Amino acid sequence: MIHLNIPTPLRPFVNGKDTLTFSEVGTVASLLDHLVTDYEKLKTHLFTPEGSLRKFINIYVGDDDIRFLNGLDTILSPDAEVSIIPSIAGGY
């Protein structure tokens, strides 16, 4: 199974879950497709109205940023750990 880690700010849109599991999905793009199909309200948080991944959200496969792998076309192994890492600004 592929494990997808959901960061705190996005958990309200996936019924509070911190991890979701998916059976084999192929690429990061198809994983995210499955995700926003299952949880429609996540879509505006992850993608711009034009459909590209928002630039304050990074996707990691294991501990590697997909921007330095093959982007959304990065192929996922059946036991991949994928993480959505948004920028957060709190600190005061």
Next chain:
Amino acid sequence: MTPLSQEEAQRYARHLILPEVGKSGQECLKSASVLLIGAGGLGSPMALYLAAAGVGHLGIVDFDVVDVSNLQRQILHGESTLGQTKLNSAKKRLKDLNPFIHLTLIEEPLTSDNALSLFKDYDVIADGTDNFPTRYLVNDACVLSHKPNVYASIFRFEGQLSVFNYQDGPCYRCVYPEPPPPGLVPSCAEGGVLGVLPGVMGSLQANEVLKVILDIGDVASKRLVLYDALKLRFRELKLKKDPQCPICSQHPTQTQLIDYQGFCGISADSTTESEPSIPSMLVKELATLMNNPASKTVLIDVREAHERDICTIEGSIWVPLNQVDDYFLSCDKHQHYIIHCKSGGRSAKVVQLLRNKGFDACNLHGGIMAWAHEIDPSMLHY
């Protein structure tokens, strides 16, 4: 290098016997200067530990005053300094902790006009701010002035830590090229934060500052350290320099500081959470309406369940944010709706959404906190 006095040698005895620090390391700390941006949640432990460790010159930028709601996490301040400036409060505490260090207190906001001239006097910059415009400003000013940026940020139970712009490592913009649109990511004031979390992350920042000054260990450059306080889990992600980075790449497209409010999509004249263009109502007007039995106005509370536990306005209907779309599918478009949240930010977005769908909706200005201040002082504030 500045030599240590007899008193200082005694004070730092536990450092002097560490081979990795020793006398020369302690003298190095004494000669070092660190600029802390913010004396809040992250800035508190950083200031305390860096002062205690004997960093010779600490600068602190802050222009806030100590509020009672700060004391849940901002351990630099206390009951005795409520209402005073945070810098005054910090000065009292830090001078008591270590009279041997030099403090520079800068009571003004960090801006594109003053950042470079402030940064030039310091070896290391430590970012303890709470908003995206200042985070990008700190980053860009660090890159332009060739200073390491010891960074942490927090949200609810999660923290992120890295040392940016260190020995040819990536900068903040390499990792997050653009900020989120305003309102998409809630702030700690909206989303809450566990009080200990800035303590953990600020302490880690202080530790990285010391490592940078002493040139020891593996500095958290080229990696993002994630801390999950609920799971007690630390993770590390690899960071790389973005060859297209607009500010730190070999051919930067940006060579000076910019308007960071504009960069983050915040207009210069918006001082409150709410959008100025949407209709809003004052709490006094709402109170009059609620007392009128003939009123057909419907008051909708879009806060979360745990916020309703703290306080509610009698007669309000609870429709949490994630149920707004579904709830209004079956609502009458001829009805007048007043939407409220805690202080008017989230409800403003709902009002905009409903008006786009043709509903007659308006925002309660200042939210339930304005109601608590002006109409019902017995209501619990949060």
